[in-house]
Amino acid sequence: MTIDQPHRSGVVIVGSVTADVTAFSQRLPARGETILGEEFTMVLGGKGANQAVAAGLAGARTSFVGCVGDDLFRDLVVDGLSAAGVDLTHLRTVPGPTGIAHIRVDASAQNDIVMVPLANARLSAGQIDVALAALAPTTSVLLTQLETPASLTLHITARAREHGMTVVLDPAPAAELDAAVWAGIDIVTPNETEATVLSGIEVTDPASAERSGRWFLTQGVGAAVITMAEKGSCVVTPEGTTFIEPISVEPVDTTAAGDAYAGYLGAALAEGWTLAEATRLAGAAGAIAVTRQGASPSLPRRDEVDALLASLT
Numbered sequence: 618m619t620i621d622q623p624h625r626s627g628v629v630i631v632g633s634v635t636a637d638v639t640a641f642s643q644r645l646p647a648r649g650e651t652i653l654g655e656e657f658t659m660v661l662g663g664k665g666a667n668q669a670v671a672a673g674l675a676g677a678r679t680s681f682v683g684c685v686g687d688d689l690f691r692d693l694v695v696d697g698l699s700a701a702g703v704d705l706t707h708l709r710t711v712p713g714p715t716g717i718a719h720i721r722v723d724a725s726a727q728n729d730i731v732m733v734p735l736a737n738a739r740l741s742a743g744q745i746d747v748a749l750a751a752l753a754p755t756t757s758v759l760l761t762q763l764e765t766p767a768s769l770t771l772h773i774t775a776r777a778r779e780h781g782m783t784v785v786l787d788p789a790p791a792a793e794l795d796a797a798v799w800a801g802i803d804i805v806t807p808n809e810t811e812a813t814v815l816s817g818i819e820v821t822d823p824a825s826a827e828r829s830g831r832w833f834l835t836q837g838v839g840a841a842v843i844t845m846a847e848k849g850s851c852v853v854t855p856e857g858t859t860f861i862e863p864i865s866v867e868p869v870d871t872t873a874a875g876d877a878y879a880g881y882l883g884a885a886l887a888e889g890w891t892l893a894e895a896t897r898l899a900g901a902a903g904a905i906a907v908t909r910q911g912a913s914p915s916l917p918r919r920d921e922v923d924a925l926l927a928s929l930t
């Protein structure tokens with residue numbers, strides 16, 4: 618799969634934005650237990666915003682469509698996105714609180730997350746229509762996730778398709794989708810857990826990842842990229858299956874690694890890279906992200922990703 622639209626090299630992300638409140642501790646507490654942690658951070662987050670920052674750092678002309686509250690977290694959001702060069706023309710400020718994500722990370726780099734949508738629930742079909750129509754002449758790739766209202770997923774993907782954009786869905790958090798949604802997805806990028814939940818096929822290795830990927834294709838998706846962390850990724854298309862080898866790193870925090878992957882994937886596709894090439898770039902971005910703490914602060918610059926790939930050749 619190659620996109621050859623040099624005049625339409627932009628990426629648009631329709632998705633969530635949050636203030637991420639993260640606590641780091643040796644282990645996660647048991648139910649009802651209180652433990653002492655070692656560190657605390659509060660930074661820009663949300664799957665949509667993280668992917669926008671990643672795409673911006675990758676060098677793509679990037680626009681973000683979403684909603685932020687008019688509270689004290691608004692500046693955190695705007696400053697974080699602007700610093701990565703993201704166009705915020707279609708970021709709408711709404712009355713009330715900005716979305717919040719409560720994240721806990723243990724010493725093995727595993728995490729759990731509770732995301733409270735708040736302002737993100739105010740995203741509307743009208744806002745999406747205006748944004749995509751304005752961006753269509755310069756944008757070839759749309760990234761979206763499932764932290765926006767479920768009722769809008771089909772609308773987002775259908776409108777993007779009408780404007781000739783390549784639609785990439787990161788199906789996180791995993792949720793059952795209307796069957797009509799799948800036919801409007803060019804590329805779906807679940808991790809092994811999400812692929813298992815959505816396809817009903819337990820993904821534990823490359824072979825099971827390929828079977829799960831085939832399931833997505835039978836639903837009407839153009840291509841499936843199953844990411845498996847330290848096991849690499851599996852790219853399934855109607856033409857065949859490609860396994861992308863993992864990059865060995867010492868993980869610190871896996872938060873936003875998938876968003877680094879998605880943002881770089883979208884940027885590479887918008888540059889005209891093939892899907893297999895784009896997944897290699899995306900894999901390197903995700904590998905760097907897991908070696909750093911936090912969500913948006915862990916997202917790498919393009920020169921760092923290029924350097925990592927060059928060191929592997």
